[in-house]
Amino acid sequence: MTSPTAAGMEPFHGLEINALARALEAEGRDIAFLEQGQPAAPPAPRVIEAVRGVLDGPQRYTHFAGMPALRAALARYYREQHGVAVSEDSIIATMSSSSGFILAFLGGFAPGAKIAVTRPGYTAYLNTLYGMGYRPVEIPVSAAEGWHLTPAAIAAAHAREPFAGLLLASPANPTGAAVDRTQLGEIVAVCARLGVRFISDEIYHGLDYRGPSVSALEFTRDAIVINSFSKYYCMTGWRIGWMVLPDDILRRTQILQQNLFIAAPTLSQVAATAALGERDYAEAQKAHYAANRPLLTEGLRALGFGVDEGDGAFYAYADASRFTNDSLAFCKRMLAEAGVAASPGVDFDRVNGGRYVRFSYAGSRETMDKALERLRRFLKA
Numbered sequence: 001m002t003s004p005t006a007a008g009m010e011p012f013h014g015l016e017i018n019a020l021a022r023a024l025e026a027e028g029r030d031i032a033f034l035e036q037g038q039p040a041a042p043p044a045p046r047v048i049e050a051v052r053g054v055l056d057g058p059q060r061y062t063h064f065a066g067m068p069a070l071r072a073a074l075a076r077y078y079r080e081q082h083g084v085a086v087s088e089d090s091i092i093a094t095m096s097s098s099s100g101f102i103l104a105f106l107g108g109f110a111p112g113a114k115i116a117v118t119r120p121g122y123t124a125y126l127n128t129l130y131g132m133g134y135r136p137v138e139i140p141v142s143a144a145e146g147w148h149l150t151p152a153a154i155a156a157a158h159a160r161e162p163f164a165g166l167l168l169a170s171p172a173n174p175t176g177a178a179v180d181r182t183q184l185g186e187i188v189a190v191c192a193r194l195g196v197r198f199i200s201d202e203i204y205h206g207l208d209y210r211g212p213s214v215s216a217l218e219f220t221r222d223a224i225v226i227n228s229f230s231k232y233y234c235m236t237g238w239r240i241g242w243m244v245l246p247d248d249i250l251r252r253t254q255i256l257q258q259n260l261f262i263a264a265p266t267l268s269q270v271a272a273t274a275a276l277g278e279r280d281y282a283e284a285q286k287a288h289y290a291a292n293r294p295l296l297t298e299g300l301r302a303l304g305f306g307v308d309e310g311d312g313a314f315y316a317y318a319d320a321s322r323f324t325n326d327s328l329a330f331c332k333r334m335l336a337e338a339g340v341a342a343s344p345g346v347d348f349d350r351v352n353g354g355r356y357v358r359f360s361y362a363g364s365r366e367t368m369d370k371a372l373e374r375l376r377r378f379l380k381a
């Protein structure tokens with residue numbers, strides 16, 4: 001019998017911790033959920049109204065690339081937020097950024113191509129690449145350098161082991177590291193020089209605390225840009241996102257979208273179109289994360305974790321080496337004994353992640369307070 005998983009694939013441990021936590025909750029335990037990057041708030045009220053308004057009509061597939069109204073709203077978004085003209089025809093509405101990765105890899109790269117990612121980096125990058133037969137090249141980033149990926153590190157990694165693509169999230173998960181305008185421009189330039197196709201995961205855009213979010217589209221039309229309504233717009237469960245494609249792979253990616261997915265979910269597209277007009281609501285949610293950020297970071301530090309405030313997103317990637325070198329076992333014990341759910345560092349870094357735990361501060365202030373109090377007792381025991 002062959003293994004059901006491709007070589008290199010690992011479980012998404014954060015999701016498995018979430019499943020364990022839900023099971024405990026179903027048994028009546030009170031759990032502080034900090035293991036997933038999920039906003040506590042629902043989507044903006046107008047988003048719900050917009051969906052209610054179409055519920056009585058037919059609910060058919062949309063255009064394969066997404067509703068024209070959604071793509072027009074996205075083109076407006078790029079004009080207003082980034083000052084760039086993006087053709088509606090180069091946009092594809094996706095089933096969240098997760099399906100965007102599938103389309104980006106299949107649309108942009110030959111089978112088995114090497115694609116570089118940071119270590120630590122988002123769990124699904126390695127697992128999706130391995131699962132689809134691509135070969136990840138990991139570029140280490142360090143706490144000492146604020147977890148930032150530099151052009152020099154990209155060039156050095158490429159000299160060691162040439163790769164065809166580079167996938168980077170800014171702000172990043174799990175570290176919150178974000179590149180500024182100059183740094184992003186340099187990364188785009190080094191990719192162009194090396195002949196590397198850049199995939200920019202912009203899912204945490206809007207959630208930068210140190211300056212405006214900068215899109216790769218401000219520098220190039222050769223990058224594949226992936227984004228999602230999950231985080232900034234509080235719509236994780238709607239599974240809706242989008243991508244902007246360069247001309248040379250647009251047609252191929254459209255054909256993949258047609259055949260793999262037909263179209264993104266219709267109701268979610270209606271919701272997403274409304275959400276783009278509700279940035280004030282999204283900014284109000286961001287203010288909650290901004291208030292949680294020092295609270296959780298300082299609280300964890302006081303307990304003995306090593307952690308700095310990231311530049312963006314809503315995670316504290318905490319050095320837990322005072323307590324463990326087996327973050328998965330530690331997270332399971334913390335959940336069972338303290339009722340606090342967090343993600344083990346091994347989800348993000350298979351080399352050093354045993355010493356790290358990621359806590360999300362996307363939840364409510366009460367959840368942060370409760371988690372810190374429970375951790376205090378747990379670590380003392």
Ligand SMILES: Cc1ncc(COP(=O)(O)O)c(C=O)c1O
Nearest residue numbers: 096097098122169173203228230
């Ligand atoms: C960096 C990054 N990219 C993509 C995703 C996937 O999000 P979604 O599929 O909800 O768009 C996540 C989820 O946490 C993430 O952290």
